[in-house]
Amino acid sequence: MDNINTKEYSPESPSMKSRLSWLWSEYSVIIAFIIIFIAASVMNPRFLDINNQLNILMQVSIIGIIALGMTVVMLSGGIDLSVGSVLALAGVISVLALNASGSILIGVFTALLVGAFAGFLNGLMVAKGRIASFIATLGMMAAARSIALYIAEGGSVSGEVSGFTAIANNNVWIFDLPVLIFFAMAVLIYIVMHKTRFGRYVYALGSNEKAAMLSAIRVDRIKIGVYTLIGTLVGVAAVIETSRLNSISSSSSGAQYELDAIAAVIIGGTRMTGGRGKIIGTIFGILILGILNNMMNLMNVSPHLQGFVKGLIIIIAVVFQKRE
Amino acid sequence: MTSQPFVAMNQIEKSFNGVPVLKKVTLEVEKGEIHALLGENGAGKSTLMNILGGVHQPDSGQIFIEGKQVTMANPHISQTHGISFIHQELNMVGDLKVYENMFLGSEIRNKAGFLNVEEMCRQTREILAELGVFLNPKEYVRNLATSYKQLIEISKALLHKSQLIIMDEPTTSLAEHEVGRLFELMRNLKKSGVSIIYISHKLKEIQAVCDRYTVLRDGQLVKTDDMQSGNLEEITKLMVGKAISQERFVHEHEFGEMALEVERLSSPGLFKDIDFTVRKGQIVGFTGLAGDGRTELFESLFGYRKKYTGTIKVKGKAMKITHPRTALQAGMGYVPKDRKENAIIKDLSVVHNMSLSSMGNFERWGFIQDKRELEKFSNYEKTLNIKVANPRITIDKLSGGNQQKVIIAKWLEADTDILIFDNPTQGIDVGAKQEIYQEILELAKLGKAIIILSSEAPEVLRICHVINVMYHGEITARFMGDETNEEEIMHYATGAKREGEHIG
Incomplete structure (x- = not known):
């Protein structure tokens, strides 16, 4: 056993190299973030402007909240493609509830409920129906968008209650409220994943489902919980999205959010097949995406080319991450 | 040459x-x-x-x-x-x-x-x-x-x-x-x-x-x-570096009350009409050749498989076991075979693998107490002689024997009265094997009801009080551990011989 101790603690020369490679494999996303951050500040001095920085945070907060949920889903070994559509559906229904009741609280609550319920259905399909998550949520993606379009008759719905817009447009100190909601959610999800049994079970399930089940874990319930959780977070995101412009479009709101969320999770180093990954990685993943978008805007890159750069970064990120 | x-x-x-x-x-x-x-x-x-x-x-x-x-x-x-x-x-x-x-x-x-x-x-x-x-x-x-x-x-x-x-x-x-x-x-x-x-x-x-x-x-x-x-x-x-005996290990001691009674358990194509009982403190072995259905039998008993008929009584009470969770609540623990596929969660740390089936023991106000997990683990590290420098490394870095000990610790922590071990020494070196046998005997002495499934007849011969031999999903013979030998077991395991009404 002495051998193992020396391996852990000896300051010998070969361990320097192995320590660097450990640092890289564990925190490559943070290193990448720092490099991109520095590059951005060198390339454009306006980047470092505090208002620009806060603007980036504001822009990533909605996708960020969804990406937190996506991390949990992907850690469990699944994927959720329905987030964008469910966001639109939750937004549309919550605006209707808001206008009908005149209560902001009811509006917010409705959005959370619709999101959670859609997530719950996804969870039922995956856990009890044994449908692959890709397929189940693909179905939900089409269905939720369709219902949103039907309810809003293909257009947008707008809030008629004053004060609702305050949610996304107010500041606390220098921070926009959505940014603080994003941070609060990040802390919450971090605690759930690392300090509660639910989080532990999600990792176990994503790593080895059979062993998790044979360890007397109710795998089905955890799966349903995972999808309900992301659904609820999508509900939160829907509230912010709706509140920002006091309206939501049944056709375009939330479009392709699933791709950005998945991209953030992947850049953040979470393994596609589940079991390994970190919430903190996803946060840096989403920040990298935000900085890239911001830089391209500052440098007047054609918006048509921005998707290309984003795609390139995702692929580079995955290539550089240590693969097993 | x-x-x-x-x-x-x-x-x-x-x-x-x-x-x-x-x-x-x-x-x-x-x-x-x-x-x-x-x-x-x-x-x-x-x-x-x-x-x-x-x-x-x-x-x-x-x-x-x-x-x-x-x-x-x-x-x-x-x-x-x-x-x-x-x-x-x-x-x-x-x-x-x-x-x-x-x-x-x-x-x-x-x-x-x-x-x-x-x-x-x-x-x-x-x-x-x-x-x-x-x-x-x-x-x-x-x-x-x-x-x-x-x-x-x-x-x-x-x-x-x-x-x-x-x-x-x-x-x-x-x-x-x-x-x-x-x-x-x-x-x-x-x-x-x-x-x-x-x-x-x-x-x-x-x-x-x-x-x-x-x-x-x-x-x-x-x-x-x-x-x-x-x-x-x-x-x-x-x-x-030291001598190890190959002798029969088991010590006779008084058995306690009935822990598990299984009657007419059947599952189409896997096993049929299985009857057996296990008392507290008793070590009951099941052996047979590949395809004898013993793993499937106990996966069913543990709730992993659901399509079976028959009655399972735990401590005299009939139970419907539909999920490993209900099996755990009924007081059963299961150390499966093929450790890598069925037992270890390779992305979780050694400590987290240990605590996985009994998270309730480590929580306060719904939050996991890392310190309590580590303390508990260091106990098992000593009693089971688990060799690990840092319990926070992932479990796949340990040797097979140490992995198995962590899995055993997991079920000890769950503190079930009945423990099922399927091929407990699969791919484990001689020294660790011995330690695992020793631990199983200790558990029996403490009054746990133990079931051992093994493809190796010598293994059940060494540590079991009662040996059941299975062939094609049926129990073909039942012996007292000290009244049989490898050859006899092979006769029944290959289906060459079967005891008629006999058993029990």
Whole structure:
């Protein structure tokens, strides 16, 4: 056993190299973030402007909240493609509830409920129906968008209650409220994943489902919980999205959010097949995406080319991450 | 013997992260020799073989093949030198057919460049027949039992006309008669000049089939000698550095109340009319050949499989067990076989694997208390003698024996009255094996009801009070542990004999 101790603690020369490679494999996303951050500040001095920085945070907060949920889903070994559509559906229904009741609280609550319920259905399909998550949520993606379009008759719905817009447009100190909601959610999800049994079970399930089940874990319930959780977070995101412009479009709101969320999770180093990954990685993943978008805007890159750069970064990120 | 060994590995040294794993090890294998490579887990056997197989590069030392020095830069080069490595973990593609797996990477094509399926099937059938296995070459590998997969892996080495086959614990998942067949095959190979390096923990097997042996301990060569000149006890002593008895382990003590009663448990196609009882403090064994249904039986009992009929009474109360969770609540714990697939969560740390089935013990206000987990683990680390420098590393970094001890700790922490062990010493070295037996006996003494499933008759003979023998999903015989022997068990396990109404 002495051998193992020396391996852990000896300051010998070969361990320097192995320590660097450990640092890289564990925190490559943070290193990448720092490099991109520095590059951005060198390339454009306006980047470092505090208002620009806060603007980036504001822009990533909605996708960020969804990406937190996506991390949990992907850690469990699944994927959720329905987030964008469910966001639109939750937004549309919550605006209707808001206008009908005149209560902001009811509006917010409705959005959370619709999101959670859609997530719950996804969870039922995956856990009890044994449908692959890709397929189940693909179905939900089409269905939720369709219902949103039907309810809003293909257009947008707008809030008629004053004060609702305050949610996304107010500041606390220098921070926009959505940014603080994003941070609060990040802390919450971090605690759930690392300090509660639910989080532990999600990792176990994503790593080895059979062993998790044979360890007397109710795998089905955890799966349903995972999808309900992301659904609820999508509900939160829907509230912010709706509140920002006091309206939501049944056709375009939330479009392709699933791709950005998945991209953030992947850049953040979470393994596609589940079991390994970190919430903190996803946060840096989403920040990298935000900085890239911001830089391209500052440098007047054609918006048509921005998707290309984003795609390139995702692929580079995955290539550089240590693969097993 | 020829004057020149087929393979000579000379003064091989290798270290990982500054930790020496092999210290000037020399190994020579003659042409047409079966050479046993022995040592506990972590002794450096796998590293040595991985160097020969081109997976790792030695820090110093040379490898000679038929006298010519070679550099095994990668596994492909090793293969072209006629070396085949049959790993303990099987490299089979479940979604391909038998013949497709056999010819993976070296498919036979006809002149037009299309696959010549018929020829590949013919050759597959031929080689399998040599092994005494009759399989449809077009069967999907995922539908086969592990033992068949192993045989296919061996056939693959034969197909490539290897000069040296390295077998890493090939018999772990084989039933007794399949082992016999494998040995016969090995002897035939030997006659045709093929050399074999045979890694195993089962000393009896080694004595039966090997010509010479090499013992490694802590990365050093301890001894190389002819098989005839050493006896098993002496070799064991060389491996672990101390003597280990092969005697019957179990102590008689008073049994407590009835813990588990099973009546007429049946599941179509898997097992039928299973009756047995276990008392507190009793160790009940189940053994049989591959396909006897014992694993399926206890997976059902533990709620992993749901399609069964019959009654299960735990402490006198009839229970409907529909999920491992309800089994745990009823007071059952299950240490499954095939640790890697069924027991360990490789991405979780050692501590987290330990606490997984009893999270409630570590929570306060719904939050996990890391400190409490670590404290609990350090208790088990001592009582079970788990060797781990840092319990926060992921469990897959531990040796098999230590992994198994962590899994046992997991179920001890869940504190169930009934503990089911399926092949508890699978792929575990001699020393750790002994410790696990000892622990099981301690648990029985504490009044736990213990069930042991094992494919090795000697294992149940050593530690069980009662032995059930299964054949094709039925219990064909039941013995008191001290009133039977391996031969008798084999009679019932092969279905050659069955006790009529008898049992009970």
